[in-house]
Amino acid sequence: DAKTTQPPSMDCAEGRAANLPCNHSTISGNEYVYWYRQIHSQGPQYIIHGLKNNETNEMASLIITEDRKSSTLILPHATLRDTAVYYCIVRPNSGGGADGLTFGKGTHLIIQP
Amino acid sequence: EAGVTQSPTHLIKTRGQQATLRCSPISGHTSVYWYQQALGLGLQFLLWYDEGEERNRGNFPPRFSGRQFPNYSSELNVNALELEDSALYLCASSKRVSGSGELFFGEGSRLTVL
Numbered sequence A: 001d002a003k004t005t006q007p008p009s010m011d012c013a014e015g016r017a018a019n020l021p022c023n024h025s026t027i028s029g030n031e032y033v034y035w036y037r038q039i040h041s042q043g044p045q046y047i048i049h050g051l052k053n054n055e056t057n058e059m060a061s062l063i064i065t066e067d068r069k070s071s072t073l074i075l076p077h078a079t080l081r082d083t084a085v086y087y088c089i090v091r092p093n094s095g096g097g098a099d100g101l102t103f104g105k106g107t108h109l110i111i112q113p
Numbered sequence B: 001e002a003g004v005t006q007s008p009t010h011l012i013k014t015r016g017q018q019a020t021l022r023c024s025p026i027s028g029h030t031s032v033y034w035y036q037q038a039l040g041l042g043l044q045f046l047l048w049y050d051e052g053e054e055r056n057r058g059n060f061p062p063r064f065s066g067r068q069f070p071n072y073s074s075e076l077n078v079n080a081l082e083l084e085d086s087a088l089y090l091c092a093s094s095k096r097v098s099g100s101g102e103l104f105f106g107e108g109s110r111l112t113v114l
Helices: none
Strands: A009-013 A018-023 A031-038 A045-050 A061-064 A070-075 A084-092 A107-112 B005-007 B010-013 B019-024 B031-037 B043-050 B053-057 B064-068 B074-078 B087-094 B109-113
Touching: A009 A018, A018 A031, A018 A084, A018 A107, A031 A061, A045 A061, A045 A070, A070 A084, B005 B087, B010 B019, B019 B087, B019 B109, B031 B074, B043 B064, B043 B074, B053 B064, B074 B087
Parallel strands: A009 A107, B010 B109
Antiparallel strands: A018 A070, A031 A045, A031 A084, A061 A070, A084 A107, B005 B019, B019 B074, B031 B043, B031 B087, B043 B053, B064 B074, B087 B109
């Protein structure tokens, strides 16, 4: 898996948009960008993924730069429950199921009231 | 729909003993993954099972082993426990033929080795 770089921590005010950056300058053409989050002492939760187009779902939006070397996860209206460690992962989509995802240290997002 | 379930929630063992952790995947999922998360460390990939076979293994010693049963549930065995095996052990499942690579995680089993 290509390596990713994320800031270790970020703060965001409740109700504001939280923008979490991720650098993946060595990403290969067949590798997708995945985002997961882990709320304290719980199992990680899938958020969103994309290849090169921007993606949006009920949880978040994913913006991938045209050169695919970086991306930003956007939580449009952060709440206190969004406080968690957010992991950016790049991996190929073989279409045959996922082998072990490589989790880095992630970004600890703290939503301030 | 039930999510990934793991048991026990907590387990306390002493050094040298064996621990067995269990995981039931989401109905229809055939792949099961095990991760270790020690205190202050990230998630470390342990094992991947699919259709009853071990498909991939992380950088862990052979005393970490497991299996997947015909109903796709799985168990992780840790033999000759060491203090540093104390961690949260997370199980995840996914569909084998999945284009998304989306893994669904359970809440984990916390193993404490004294």
